[in-house]
Amino acid sequence: MLTLIGRPLPQRPIMMLRYTLPPLLTFLVLFVACVQPEAGTLPPDTPDVDLSDTAEDASEPKDTSAPEDVSDDDAEAIPDVQDTPPPEPWPCDPELDLNDRRYRHLHGLSDAQIQRGLLNMVSGHRALYYSTARQHLMNDIEPHDDGSIECAYTGRITEPDGSTTPDGFNTEHVWPQSRGADQEPPRSDIHHLFAVDGGVNSARSNHPYGTTSCSGNSCPWHENGSERGPSTDGRDPVFEVRPEFRGNVARAMFYFALRYQMPIEDREEAVLRQWHCEDPPDDYERNRNDLIQMLQSNRNPFIDRPDFVDNFDSFD
Template identity: 45%
Template sequence: MKKFILVCFSLIALSFAVKAESIKKSIRLMAKKNHVAMTYQDAKKALFYTVENIDGIVCSVYTEGQCQKRSHKPINKTLKKKPRGFRLNIEHTWPQSKGAKELPANSDMHHLFVTSKESNSKRANLPFCDVASIFWELGGSFQGIDMSSQDCFEPRDEHKGNVARAMFYFSIRYEMPLDADQEEVLRQWHTFDPVDQREFDRNVLIRHFQGNLNPFIERPELVEQVQNF
Protein backbone atom coordinates (compact mmCIF):
# COMPACT_ATOMS: atom_id res chain seq x y z
CA MET A 1 0.00 0.00 0.00
CA LYS A 2 2.79 2.44 0.93
CA LYS A 3 4.51 1.72 -2.35
CA PHE A 4 1.26 2.36 -4.24
CA ILE A 5 0.74 5.71 -2.46
CA LEU A 6 4.34 6.71 -3.21
CA VAL A 7 3.86 5.89 -6.89
CA CYS A 8 0.65 7.96 -6.96
CA PHE A 9 2.37 10.97 -5.41
CA SER A 10 5.25 10.62 -7.86
CA LEU A 11 2.86 10.57 -10.81
CA ILE A 12 1.02 13.64 -9.51
CA ALA A 13 4.31 15.51 -9.03
CA LEU A 14 5.40 14.53 -12.53
CA SER A 15 2.08 15.73 -13.94
CA PHE A 16 2.49 19.14 -12.28
CA ALA A 17 6.08 19.42 -13.55
CA VAL A 18 5.03 18.60 -17.11
CA LYS A 19 2.20 21.15 -16.95
CA ALA A 20 4.53 23.83 -15.54
CA GLU A 21 7.06 23.28 -18.31
CA SER A 22 4.30 23.32 -20.92
CA ILE A 23 3.16 26.74 -19.70
CA LYS A 24 6.72 28.07 -19.90
CA LYS A 25 7.11 26.70 -23.41
CA SER A 26 3.89 28.37 -24.56
CA ILE A 27 4.95 31.75 -23.16
CA ARG A 28 8.42 31.30 -24.67
CA LEU A 29 6.88 30.81 -28.10
CA MET A 30 4.89 34.01 -27.60
CA ALA A 31 8.03 35.91 -26.60
CA LYS A 32 10.08 34.63 -29.54
CA LYS A 33 7.37 35.07 -32.18
CA ASN A 34 8.57 37.35 -35.02
CA HIS A 35 11.66 38.44 -33.05
CA VAL A 36 14.33 39.78 -35.40
CA ALA A 37 17.72 40.42 -33.81
CA MET A 38 19.07 43.95 -34.17
CA THR A 39 22.64 45.11 -33.77
CA TYR A 40 23.33 46.67 -30.39
CA GLN A 41 24.04 50.04 -32.01
CA ASP A 42 20.70 49.99 -33.86
CA ALA A 43 18.89 49.09 -30.64
CA LYS A 44 20.65 51.92 -28.82
CA LYS A 45 19.61 54.44 -31.48
CA ALA A 46 16.02 53.17 -31.38
CA LEU A 47 15.92 53.60 -27.60
CA PHE A 48 17.40 57.10 -27.52
CA TYR A 49 15.55 58.55 -30.49
CA THR A 50 12.18 56.77 -30.43
CA VAL A 51 11.35 54.20 -27.75
CA GLU A 52 12.47 56.24 -24.70
CA ASN A 53 12.14 59.63 -26.39
CA ILE A 54 9.10 61.67 -25.37
CA ASP A 55 8.83 65.03 -27.11
CA GLY A 56 12.60 65.18 -27.55
CA ILE A 57 13.37 64.34 -23.91
CA VAL A 58 15.05 61.14 -22.66
CA CYS A 59 15.18 60.30 -18.94
CA SER A 60 17.03 57.85 -16.73
CA VAL A 61 14.66 55.15 -15.48
CA TYR A 62 16.67 54.66 -12.28
CA THR A 63 17.14 58.28 -11.22
CA GLU A 64 14.14 60.59 -11.29
CA GLY A 65 14.76 64.02 -12.78
CA GLN A 66 17.88 63.12 -14.75
CA CYS A 67 16.71 63.96 -18.26
CA GLN A 68 18.34 65.30 -21.42
CA LYS A 69 17.18 66.71 -24.73
CA ARG A 70 17.74 64.32 -27.62
CA SER A 71 16.85 65.10 -31.22
CA HIS A 72 14.71 62.44 -32.86
CA LYS A 73 17.23 62.49 -35.69
CA PRO A 74 20.85 61.77 -34.73
CA ILE A 75 22.90 64.88 -35.44
CA ASN A 76 26.28 64.98 -37.13
CA LYS A 77 28.97 63.76 -34.74
CA THR A 78 31.14 66.79 -35.53
CA LEU A 79 28.39 69.06 -34.19
CA LYS A 80 27.46 66.94 -31.21
CA LYS A 81 28.26 68.48 -27.82
CA LYS A 82 28.90 66.36 -24.77
CA PRO A 83 26.18 66.88 -22.15
CA ARG A 84 27.22 68.59 -18.94
CA GLY A 85 26.91 66.95 -15.56
CA PHE A 86 25.46 63.44 -15.69
CA ARG A 87 25.55 61.22 -18.77
CA LEU A 88 23.00 58.73 -20.03
CA ASN A 89 23.72 55.24 -21.32
CA ILE A 90 21.99 51.89 -21.78
CA GLU A 91 21.37 49.45 -18.94
CA HIS A 92 21.07 45.70 -19.52
CA THR A 93 18.49 44.80 -16.89
CA TRP A 94 19.63 41.20 -17.21
CA PRO A 95 23.41 41.73 -16.86
CA GLN A 96 25.65 40.96 -19.82
CA SER A 97 27.98 38.99 -17.55
CA LYS A 98 25.10 36.71 -16.55
CA GLY A 99 23.82 35.74 -19.98
CA ALA A 100 23.07 38.86 -22.02
CA LYS A 101 26.43 39.27 -23.76
CA GLU A 102 25.63 37.72 -27.14
CA LEU A 103 22.97 38.52 -29.76
CA PRO A 104 20.02 38.47 -29.77
CA ALA A 105 19.94 38.88 -25.97
CA ASN A 106 22.48 41.72 -25.97
CA SER A 107 20.32 43.95 -28.18
CA ASP A 108 16.87 42.82 -27.00
CA MET A 109 15.16 46.08 -26.08
CA HIS A 110 12.64 44.40 -23.82
CA HIS A 111 15.32 44.41 -21.11
CA LEU A 112 17.28 47.50 -22.19
CA PHE A 113 16.59 50.88 -20.58
CA VAL A 114 18.14 54.34 -20.56
CA THR A 115 19.85 55.10 -17.25
CA SER A 116 22.36 57.59 -15.93
CA LYS A 117 25.94 56.41 -16.19
CA GLU A 118 26.34 56.61 -12.41
CA SER A 119 23.27 54.53 -11.56
CA ASN A 120 24.18 51.99 -14.25
CA SER A 121 27.63 51.66 -12.71
CA LYS A 122 26.24 51.30 -9.19
CA ARG A 123 23.84 48.58 -10.28
CA ALA A 124 26.62 46.78 -12.25
CA ASN A 125 25.58 43.11 -12.31
CA LEU A 126 24.03 43.06 -8.84
CA PRO A 127 20.77 41.20 -8.23
CA PHE A 128 17.62 43.17 -7.47
CA CYS A 129 16.30 43.31 -3.92
CA ASP A 130 14.65 45.43 -1.26
CA VAL A 131 17.70 47.20 0.18
CA ALA A 132 17.96 47.04 3.98
CA SER A 133 21.21 49.00 4.46
CA ILE A 134 21.93 51.78 1.95
CA PHE A 135 25.45 52.44 0.62
CA TRP A 136 24.42 54.68 -2.30
CA GLU A 137 21.22 56.58 -3.08
CA LEU A 138 20.13 58.79 -5.97
CA GLY A 139 16.81 59.72 -7.55
CA GLY A 140 14.83 57.05 -5.70
CA SER A 141 17.16 54.10 -6.36
CA PHE A 142 19.41 52.40 -3.82
CA GLN A 143 22.51 50.22 -3.78
CA GLY A 144 23.40 48.35 -0.63
CA ILE A 145 22.69 45.03 1.05
CA ASP A 146 19.50 43.11 1.78
CA MET A 147 18.44 41.40 5.02
CA SER A 148 20.81 38.52 4.20
CA SER A 149 23.76 40.93 3.79
CA GLN A 150 23.87 40.29 0.04
CA ASP A 151 25.03 43.16 -2.20
CA CYS A 152 22.11 44.24 -4.35
CA PHE A 153 20.27 47.07 -6.11
CA GLU A 154 16.77 48.51 -5.70
CA PRO A 155 15.30 50.71 -8.47
CA ARG A 156 12.91 53.55 -7.70
CA ASP A 157 9.30 52.55 -7.08
CA GLU A 158 8.01 53.72 -10.48
CA HIS A 159 10.35 51.32 -12.29
CA LYS A 160 10.09 48.23 -10.08
CA GLY A 161 7.31 46.55 -12.05
CA ASN A 162 9.09 47.31 -15.32
CA VAL A 163 12.23 45.62 -13.98
CA ALA A 164 10.25 42.60 -12.84
CA ARG A 165 8.52 42.09 -16.19
CA ALA A 166 11.78 42.63 -18.10
CA MET A 167 13.49 39.98 -15.96
CA PHE A 168 10.58 37.55 -16.33
CA TYR A 169 10.67 38.05 -20.10
CA PHE A 170 14.40 37.42 -20.31
CA SER A 171 14.22 34.36 -18.07
CA ILE A 172 11.53 32.72 -20.20
CA ARG A 173 12.71 33.95 -23.61
CA TYR A 174 16.32 32.81 -23.14
CA GLU A 175 15.72 29.92 -20.71
CA MET A 176 17.76 31.51 -17.93
CA PRO A 177 16.50 30.63 -14.43
CA LEU A 178 16.06 33.21 -11.68
CA ASP A 179 17.28 32.45 -8.17
CA ALA A 180 14.46 31.99 -5.68
CA ASP A 181 15.21 35.06 -3.53
CA GLN A 182 15.29 37.46 -6.47
CA GLU A 183 12.19 35.90 -8.02
CA GLU A 184 10.23 36.42 -4.81
CA VAL A 185 11.12 40.13 -4.77
CA LEU A 186 10.34 40.57 -8.48
CA ARG A 187 6.92 38.95 -8.08
CA GLN A 188 6.15 41.44 -5.32
CA TRP A 189 7.29 44.33 -7.52
CA HIS A 190 5.15 43.07 -10.41
CA THR A 191 2.09 43.40 -8.16
CA PHE A 192 3.22 46.64 -6.48
CA ASP A 193 3.88 48.47 -9.77
CA PRO A 194 1.40 47.20 -12.41
CA VAL A 195 1.62 47.87 -16.15
CA ASP A 196 0.74 51.46 -17.00
CA GLN A 197 0.00 53.07 -20.36
CA ARG A 198 3.60 54.19 -20.88
CA GLU A 199 4.95 50.66 -20.40
CA PHE A 200 2.25 49.25 -22.68
CA ASP A 201 3.07 51.80 -25.39
CA ARG A 202 6.79 51.08 -25.03
CA ASN A 203 6.12 47.40 -25.60
CA VAL A 204 4.33 48.21 -28.86
CA LEU A 205 7.11 50.55 -29.99
CA ILE A 206 9.70 47.83 -29.44
CA ARG A 207 7.65 45.44 -31.54
CA HIS A 208 7.86 47.98 -34.37
CA PHE A 209 11.66 47.62 -34.34
CA GLN A 210 12.35 44.01 -33.38
CA GLY A 211 9.04 42.30 -34.13
CA ASN A 212 8.04 40.80 -30.79
CA LEU A 213 6.21 41.71 -27.59
CA ASN A 214 6.90 41.06 -23.92
CA PRO A 215 4.00 38.72 -23.01
CA PHE A 216 4.12 39.78 -19.35
CA ILE A 217 3.30 43.36 -20.34
CA GLU A 218 0.64 42.39 -22.86
CA ARG A 219 -0.89 39.87 -20.41
CA PRO A 220 0.35 40.55 -16.85
CA GLU A 221 -1.70 37.64 -15.47
CA LEU A 222 0.73 35.22 -17.11
CA VAL A 223 3.16 35.80 -14.24
CA GLU A 224 0.85 33.90 -11.89
CA GLN A 225 0.71 30.98 -14.32
CA VAL A 226 4.47 30.42 -14.13
CA GLN A 227 5.29 28.21 -11.15
CA ASN A 228 8.91 29.35 -11.06
CA PHE A 229 11.13 31.28 -13.44
Protein backbone atom coordinates in the same frame (compact mmCIF):
# COMPACT_ATOMS: atom_id res chain seq x y z
CA MET B 1 -36.74 -7.11 -83.58
CA LEU B 2 -33.11 -6.77 -82.45
CA THR B 3 -31.99 -8.41 -79.24
CA LEU B 4 -29.13 -7.67 -76.81
CA ILE B 5 -27.93 -10.69 -74.81
CA GLY B 6 -31.22 -12.46 -75.25
CA ARG B 7 -33.40 -9.42 -74.49
CA PRO B 8 -35.51 -7.38 -76.88
CA LEU B 9 -33.71 -4.17 -77.72
CA PRO B 10 -35.94 -1.18 -76.97
CA GLN B 11 -37.30 0.20 -80.22
CA ARG B 12 -37.64 3.86 -79.27
CA PRO B 13 -33.92 4.67 -79.04
CA ILE B 14 -33.23 3.08 -82.42
CA MET B 15 -36.08 4.93 -84.08
CA MET B 16 -34.85 8.16 -82.54
CA LEU B 17 -31.36 7.52 -83.78
CA ARG B 18 -32.65 6.68 -87.29
CA TYR B 19 -34.38 10.03 -87.53
CA THR B 20 -31.78 12.18 -85.81
CA LEU B 21 -28.45 10.77 -86.92
CA PRO B 22 -26.88 10.94 -90.39
CA PRO B 23 -27.24 7.73 -92.44
CA LEU B 24 -23.64 6.63 -91.96
CA LEU B 25 -23.82 7.00 -88.17
CA THR B 26 -27.20 5.27 -88.11
CA PHE B 27 -25.70 2.29 -89.91
CA LEU B 28 -22.81 2.14 -87.45
CA VAL B 29 -25.09 2.28 -84.44
CA LEU B 30 -27.28 -0.53 -85.78
CA PHE B 31 -24.22 -2.58 -86.64
CA VAL B 32 -22.76 -2.26 -83.14
CA ALA B 33 -26.11 -3.08 -81.57
CA CYS B 34 -26.38 -6.29 -83.59
CA VAL B 35 -22.94 -7.58 -82.67
CA GLN B 36 -23.19 -9.89 -79.67
CA PRO B 37 -20.52 -9.20 -77.01
CA GLU B 38 -18.13 -11.89 -75.93
CA ALA B 39 -19.29 -14.17 -73.21
CA GLY B 40 -18.74 -12.77 -69.75
CA THR B 41 -18.60 -9.17 -70.89
CA LEU B 42 -21.89 -8.35 -69.24
CA PRO B 43 -23.34 -10.31 -66.32
CA PRO B 44 -26.64 -12.08 -66.97
CA ASP B 45 -28.57 -9.68 -64.75
CA THR B 46 -27.34 -6.55 -66.51
CA PRO B 47 -30.32 -4.17 -66.83
CA ASP B 48 -31.55 -2.92 -70.17
CA VAL B 49 -29.41 -0.18 -71.63
CA ASP B 50 -31.29 3.12 -71.74
CA LEU B 51 -29.90 5.01 -74.70
CA SER B 52 -32.17 7.94 -74.06
CA ASP B 53 -29.86 9.31 -71.33
CA THR B 54 -27.72 12.22 -72.49
CA ALA B 55 -24.69 13.96 -71.06
CA GLU B 56 -26.81 16.93 -70.06
CA ASP B 57 -28.93 14.68 -67.84
CA ALA B 58 -25.93 13.34 -65.95
CA SER B 59 -25.80 14.67 -62.41
CA GLU B 60 -22.70 15.41 -60.32
CA PRO B 61 -21.70 12.57 -57.98
CA LYS B 62 -23.06 13.03 -54.51
CA ASP B 63 -20.69 13.90 -51.68
CA THR B 64 -20.97 11.00 -49.29
CA SER B 65 -18.37 12.31 -46.87
CA ALA B 66 -19.43 13.28 -43.37
CA PRO B 67 -20.58 16.89 -43.08
CA GLU B 68 -18.22 19.37 -41.48
CA ASP B 69 -18.72 19.56 -37.74
CA VAL B 70 -19.50 23.19 -37.13
CA SER B 71 -21.29 22.61 -33.88
CA ASP B 72 -19.89 24.13 -30.72
CA ASP B 73 -19.15 21.00 -28.76
CA ASP B 74 -17.48 21.27 -25.38
CA ALA B 75 -16.81 17.55 -25.33
CA GLU B 76 -13.63 18.02 -27.35
CA ALA B 77 -10.29 17.67 -25.61
CA ILE B 78 -9.22 21.22 -26.48
CA PRO B 79 -11.64 23.91 -25.33
CA ASP B 80 -13.20 26.20 -27.90
CA VAL B 81 -11.86 29.74 -27.64
CA GLN B 82 -15.35 31.21 -27.72
CA ASP B 83 -16.40 28.96 -24.82
CA THR B 84 -13.53 29.69 -22.45
CA PRO B 85 -14.31 32.23 -19.77
CA PRO B 86 -12.33 35.47 -19.66
CA PRO B 87 -9.26 35.50 -17.42
CA GLU B 88 -9.78 35.98 -13.73
CA PRO B 89 -9.05 39.54 -12.54
CA TRP B 90 -5.42 40.08 -11.63
CA PRO B 91 -5.34 40.49 -7.82
CA CYS B 92 -2.67 43.18 -8.04
CA ASP B 93 -4.87 45.34 -10.30
CA PRO B 94 -8.44 43.95 -10.50
CA GLU B 95 -9.56 46.70 -12.89
CA LEU B 96 -6.93 45.85 -15.50
CA ASP B 97 -8.44 44.68 -18.81
CA LEU B 98 -7.00 41.24 -19.57
CA ASN B 99 -9.06 40.45 -22.69
CA ASP B 100 -6.16 40.82 -25.11
CA ARG B 101 -7.06 38.97 -28.33
CA ARG B 102 -3.40 38.21 -29.00
CA TYR B 103 -3.51 35.65 -26.19
CA ARG B 104 -7.01 34.22 -26.57
CA HIS B 105 -5.61 30.92 -27.85
CA LEU B 106 -4.09 30.40 -24.39
CA HIS B 107 -7.37 30.73 -22.49
CA GLY B 108 -8.26 27.68 -20.46
CA LEU B 109 -4.92 25.92 -20.92
CA SER B 110 -2.73 24.43 -18.21
CA ASP B 111 0.26 26.29 -16.78
CA ALA B 112 2.66 24.13 -18.78
CA GLN B 113 0.74 24.77 -22.01
CA ILE B 114 0.68 28.52 -21.36
CA GLN B 115 4.41 28.55 -20.69
CA ARG B 116 5.13 26.75 -23.97
CA GLY B 117 2.72 29.00 -25.82
CA LEU B 118 4.37 32.15 -24.50
CA LEU B 119 7.84 30.83 -25.30
CA ASN B 120 6.75 30.20 -28.88
CA MET B 121 5.39 33.74 -29.12
CA VAL B 122 8.54 35.51 -27.87
CA SER B 123 11.10 33.31 -29.63
CA GLY B 124 12.63 33.94 -33.02
CA HIS B 125 12.40 37.72 -32.90
CA ARG B 126 14.17 39.90 -35.45
CA ALA B 127 17.55 40.56 -33.87
CA LEU B 128 19.19 43.96 -34.33
CA TYR B 129 22.82 45.00 -34.35
CA TYR B 130 23.76 46.31 -30.92
CA SER B 131 24.58 49.76 -32.30
CA THR B 132 21.22 49.84 -34.09
CA ALA B 133 19.37 48.74 -30.97
CA ARG B 134 20.95 51.52 -28.87
CA GLN B 135 20.22 54.10 -31.56
CA HIS B 136 16.54 53.13 -31.60
CA LEU B 137 16.44 52.93 -27.80
CA MET B 138 17.59 56.50 -27.21
CA ASN B 139 15.83 58.18 -30.11
CA ASP B 140 12.66 56.16 -30.80
CA ILE B 141 11.76 53.97 -27.83
CA GLU B 142 12.57 55.86 -24.64
CA PRO B 143 11.36 59.41 -25.40
CA HIS B 144 8.07 60.35 -23.74
CA ASP B 145 5.32 62.24 -25.53
CA ASP B 146 7.09 65.51 -24.73
CA GLY B 147 10.34 64.20 -26.26
CA SER B 148 12.21 63.81 -22.97
CA ILE B 149 14.21 60.78 -21.86
CA GLU B 150 13.94 59.66 -18.24
CA CYS B 151 16.60 57.73 -16.33
CA ALA B 152 14.99 54.45 -15.32
CA TYR B 153 16.66 54.40 -11.89
CA THR B 154 16.62 58.06 -10.81
CA GLY B 155 14.02 59.86 -12.93
CA ARG B 156 16.60 62.35 -14.17
CA ILE B 157 15.46 63.97 -17.45
CA THR B 158 17.40 64.75 -20.60
CA GLU B 159 16.70 65.24 -24.30
CA PRO B 160 17.66 62.95 -27.19
CA ASP B 161 20.34 64.34 -29.48
CA GLY B 162 20.48 61.65 -32.17
CA SER B 163 23.33 59.80 -30.46
CA THR B 164 23.42 56.71 -28.24
CA THR B 165 24.78 58.66 -25.24
CA PRO B 166 22.74 61.87 -24.87
CA ASP B 167 23.93 64.04 -21.98
CA GLY B 168 25.91 61.24 -20.36
CA PHE B 169 23.12 58.68 -20.53
CA ASN B 170 23.93 55.17 -21.69
CA THR B 171 22.30 51.76 -22.13
CA GLU B 172 21.47 49.69 -19.09
CA HIS B 173 21.11 45.92 -19.42
CA VAL B 174 18.53 44.99 -16.82
CA TRP B 175 19.80 41.42 -17.17
CA PRO B 176 23.54 42.03 -16.70
CA GLN B 177 25.86 41.13 -19.54
CA SER B 178 28.04 39.23 -17.08
CA ARG B 179 25.09 36.93 -16.32
CA GLY B 180 24.47 35.87 -19.92
CA ALA B 181 23.47 38.96 -21.88
CA ASP B 182 26.88 39.56 -23.46
CA GLN B 183 26.17 37.69 -26.72
CA GLU B 184 23.69 38.23 -29.53
CA PRO B 185 20.75 38.23 -29.69
CA PRO B 186 20.16 38.87 -25.93
CA ARG B 187 22.70 41.69 -25.81
CA SER B 188 20.67 43.81 -28.26
CA ASP B 189 17.17 42.71 -27.20
CA ILE B 190 15.50 46.06 -26.45
CA HIS B 191 12.92 44.49 -24.14
CA HIS B 192 15.55 44.49 -21.37
CA LEU B 193 17.46 47.66 -22.34
CA PHE B 194 16.77 51.02 -20.69
CA ALA B 195 18.22 54.51 -20.75
CA VAL B 196 19.99 55.47 -17.52
CA ASP B 197 22.47 58.05 -16.33
CA GLY B 198 26.00 56.76 -16.82
CA GLY B 199 26.93 57.14 -13.16
CA VAL B 200 23.86 55.23 -12.04
CA ASN B 201 24.67 52.44 -14.47
CA SER B 202 28.02 52.05 -12.75
CA ALA B 203 26.36 52.11 -9.32
CA ARG B 204 24.06 49.27 -10.25
CA SER B 205 26.87 47.34 -11.98
CA ASN B 206 25.80 43.68 -12.11
CA HIS B 207 24.31 43.52 -8.63
CA PRO B 208 21.10 41.53 -8.29
CA TYR B 209 17.86 43.28 -7.51
CA GLY B 210 16.57 43.18 -3.98
CA THR B 211 15.30 45.08 -0.95
CA THR B 212 18.01 46.91 0.93
CA SER B 213 18.28 46.86 4.71
CA CYS B 214 19.66 50.40 4.66
CA SER B 215 17.76 53.60 3.99
CA GLY B 216 18.75 56.86 2.34
CA ASN B 217 22.07 58.23 3.59
CA SER B 218 22.87 55.00 5.41
CA CYS B 219 23.18 53.20 2.06
CA PRO B 220 26.51 53.17 0.20
CA TRP B 221 24.67 54.66 -2.77
CA HIS B 222 21.20 56.16 -3.15
CA GLU B 223 19.41 58.62 -5.43
CA ASN B 224 15.75 59.54 -5.72
CA GLY B 225 14.37 56.27 -4.35
CA SER B 226 16.89 53.82 -5.79
CA GLU B 227 19.48 52.35 -3.43
CA ARG B 228 22.42 49.98 -3.36
CA GLY B 229 23.34 48.23 -0.15
CA PRO B 230 23.01 45.10 1.97
CA SER B 231 19.82 43.14 1.53
CA THR B 232 17.13 42.03 3.93
CA ASP B 233 17.57 38.41 2.79
CA GLY B 234 21.30 38.00 3.34
CA ARG B 235 22.61 39.01 -0.08
CA ASP B 236 25.21 41.76 -0.23
CA PRO B 237 24.95 44.05 -2.02
CA VAL B 238 21.67 44.37 -3.91
CA PHE B 239 20.14 47.14 -5.99
CA GLU B 240 16.67 48.40 -5.08
CA VAL B 241 14.81 50.26 -7.85
CA ARG B 242 12.68 53.33 -7.13
CA PRO B 243 8.96 52.51 -6.72
CA GLU B 244 7.91 54.23 -9.97
CA PHE B 245 9.97 51.89 -12.14
CA ARG B 246 10.46 48.65 -10.23
CA GLY B 247 7.58 46.88 -11.99
CA ASN B 248 9.10 47.70 -15.40
CA VAL B 249 12.36 46.09 -14.30
CA ALA B 250 10.61 43.00 -12.95
CA ARG B 251 8.69 42.39 -16.18
CA ALA B 252 11.84 42.87 -18.26
CA MET B 253 13.58 40.26 -16.12
CA PHE B 254 10.69 37.81 -16.47
CA TYR B 255 10.71 38.32 -20.25
CA PHE B 256 14.45 37.65 -20.45
CA ALA B 257 14.20 34.50 -18.32
CA LEU B 258 11.41 33.16 -20.55
CA ARG B 259 12.89 34.20 -23.90
CA TYR B 260 16.40 32.87 -23.26
CA GLN B 261 15.52 30.15 -20.74
CA MET B 262 17.86 31.51 -18.09
CA PRO B 263 17.13 31.13 -14.37
CA ILE B 264 16.44 33.85 -11.84
CA GLU B 265 17.78 33.18 -8.36
CA ASP B 266 14.97 32.39 -5.92
CA ARG B 267 15.46 35.34 -3.56
CA GLU B 268 15.78 37.81 -6.41
CA GLU B 269 12.67 36.35 -8.07
CA ALA B 270 10.64 36.75 -4.88
CA VAL B 271 11.49 40.46 -4.81
CA LEU B 272 10.74 40.87 -8.52
CA ARG B 273 7.31 39.27 -8.09
CA GLN B 274 6.56 41.73 -5.33
CA TRP B 275 7.68 44.68 -7.49
CA HIS B 276 5.65 43.36 -10.41
CA CYS B 277 2.53 43.50 -8.25
CA GLU B 278 3.30 46.84 -6.60
CA ASP B 279 3.92 48.65 -9.89
CA PRO B 280 1.51 47.40 -12.62
CA PRO B 281 2.04 48.27 -16.31
CA ASP B 282 1.09 51.80 -17.32
CA ASP B 283 0.40 53.42 -20.69
CA TYR B 284 4.04 54.41 -21.19
CA GLU B 285 5.21 50.83 -20.70
CA ARG B 286 2.51 49.45 -23.00
CA ASN B 287 3.38 51.98 -25.71
CA ARG B 288 7.04 51.03 -25.34
CA ASN B 289 6.06 47.40 -25.89
CA ASP B 290 4.25 48.38 -29.11
CA LEU B 291 7.27 50.28 -30.42
CA ILE B 292 9.65 47.41 -29.69
CA GLN B 293 7.35 45.01 -31.51
CA MET B 294 7.59 47.21 -34.60
CA LEU B 295 11.37 46.76 -34.53
CA GLN B 296 11.80 43.21 -33.23
CA SER B 297 8.48 41.56 -34.14
CA ASN B 298 7.87 40.23 -30.64
CA ARG B 299 6.33 41.51 -27.42
CA ASN B 300 6.81 41.21 -23.69
CA PRO B 301 3.69 39.22 -22.73
CA PHE B 302 4.02 40.15 -19.06
CA ILE B 303 3.23 43.76 -19.97
CA ASP B 304 0.15 42.80 -21.99
CA ARG B 305 -0.98 40.17 -19.50
CA PRO B 306 0.77 40.63 -16.14
CA ASP B 307 -1.32 37.79 -14.73
CA PHE B 308 0.73 35.33 -16.80
CA VAL B 309 3.47 35.58 -14.18
CA ASP B 310 1.19 33.56 -11.91
CA ASN B 311 1.30 30.69 -14.42
CA PHE B 312 4.98 30.19 -13.58
CA ASP B 313 5.79 28.56 -10.26
CA SER B 314 9.30 29.89 -10.71
CA PHE B 315 11.60 31.24 -13.39
CA ASP B 316 14.42 28.86 -12.61
